[in-house]
Amino acid sequence: MLAFLAGCVNAIGVAMFAVSIGNVTGLVTNIAIHLIDDDPIAAVVPLQYFSFLLGSVVSGVLISSRKVGWGTELYGIVLMLVSALIFVGWRTATTSENVAICVLALSMGLQNGMLTKHAHAVVRTTHMTGTTTDIGVIIGHQLGRRLHDLAMREHLFSREGSQHVQRENTLRRRRSEWGQMRLLSLLLVSFFCGSLTGFSLYRAWGADALLLPAIAEAVMGSSYFLYFHALKLCPRRHRQLRAPPARSTV
Template identity: 30%
Template structure:
């Protein structure tokens, strides 16, 4: 069943790319929505670190608090994902990848119902923790072959595959250079989905705010139901 494979324990290349597609779309939506709301990107840490370096020279140490919190929460999300996945793997759980995906969905959905006295820094913490969690999920399932919260690596890999495709194999007796066309197509799809998610955030956030996170969270949560239900059934007393 496709939904079970998407976040289930037993992985395939197709399931990894399908999950990556869903997460890339989510990351684009979250990144742009977070920027429109808080003027701070939360999914790609290279930009955060570069901004910290640039701002410290012009605006002093006080300006580092917000981006440092974002960086720390992204790191914490990735670390928590690793702890959670390894804990579930030791117990042979079917839902070892489904649980962190569901946790990300719940965190994003929580933003649609802000508490009284809703604080900017708390929202940043939730967004950046969620993105760290997400990037660690796809890193674990794909054995570090796929990332979804930033596109620098993907664009680099697209360039490499294009270079292979354009290479003229003139030398005989050598292994020819060939582009992995399927990988090129899939990487292009991920970049496109990140952009599509970002475009959705750009159009929808000004009208509905963080209510936009509810359908995004639902998309994440649906594929986690069957693996989690399987584990709950096995744990329930007979």
């Protein structure tokens, strides 16, 4: 859902300001090009970069863990802050374009810093460069193992004991990587669908299209905040969710 909303905000930003809100790579490249050409850098470019960075810093201050946890962190507060920032971006979109761009970048940096690792996969919800790279690497690993298995089949049959161990290790790695693949693919598809939705809404509503992600973030944030506090009424369940996951001994 977060990737869907980020795609929505990003598409609206591109349509409204001709700027990709969460594309920090492009910002760094633009700054470098302007410096080499001795061209004056538009103030909004470095400001957008540092706004995104500041959002990540604030997220890191509020959320100590870099892994997904339920009932353990202030995700609700962060989501409500993201919602508030998107509302500010909506209010300033038609009156102060540069302010709107920086505020929206701040919101995306804040959201992107929330979840950085889940199912052994690095999670990014506001841009898809790393996600696409990870998907490609996993596909490459799978193809490489298939080719290696074909090349080593006769050799492995002559070493029955080691064959069983290697097969178990390979299957374990494949299960882990396919779990990552499902998550990363879901992020990519969600971001794409969010982009389609965001641009369609912008064509119909203009700047008011930002209200969809703003309201959705507010609903998710307030719901999680209430859920978090409801857990405190059930101390046993709260302790179970705060406890670290048990490690497999296999």
